[in-house]
Amino acid sequence: MTGTKVLCHVDDLEEGASKGFLENDAGHDLFFVVKKEGELYAWRNACPHVDGAPMAWRRDAYMDAKKIHVTCHAHGALFEAKTGLCIQGPCLGQSLEKVPVQISETGEVSVSLADIN
Numbered sequence: 001m002t003g004t005k006v007l008c009h010v011d012d013l014e015e016g017a018s019k020g021f022l023e024n025d026a027g028h029d030l031f032f033v034v035k036k037e038g039e040l041y042a043w044r045n046a047c048p049h050v051d052g053a054p055m056a057w058r059r060d061a062y063m064d065a066k067k068i069h070v071t072c073h074a075h076g077a078l079f080e081a082k083t084g085l086c087i088q089g090p091c092l093g094q095s096l097e098k099v100p101v102q103i104s105e106t107g108e109v110s111v112s113l114a115d116i117n
């Protein structure tokens, strides 16, 4: 795929919220965006513990209950929302794969389709 896909507006996500985008063939989000301290961070929906396992337990649920860390609900790994580093769980020390997103002057969040394939 080529081109750019507009995902959402920065204000669509509340602090500590997460949202998944673009489904793969299995119906899982390709990646998700989290808002942490006002900034957006995007990570591929692929846990480093089990070769790319999807991480949410329900639609858009990528954060822990306190909305502090990204979590993989398969085996409970916790990741820093800003760096993608696993700080607790079976993939300790491994990292999520970053997805580069762009934010326009008007706050539109987009991704280059070339970056997610």
Ligand code: FES
Binding pocket: 047, 048, 049, 050, 053, 072, 073, 074, 075, 076, 077, 089, 090, 091
């Ligand atoms: S697959 Fe994510 S913690 Fe095991």
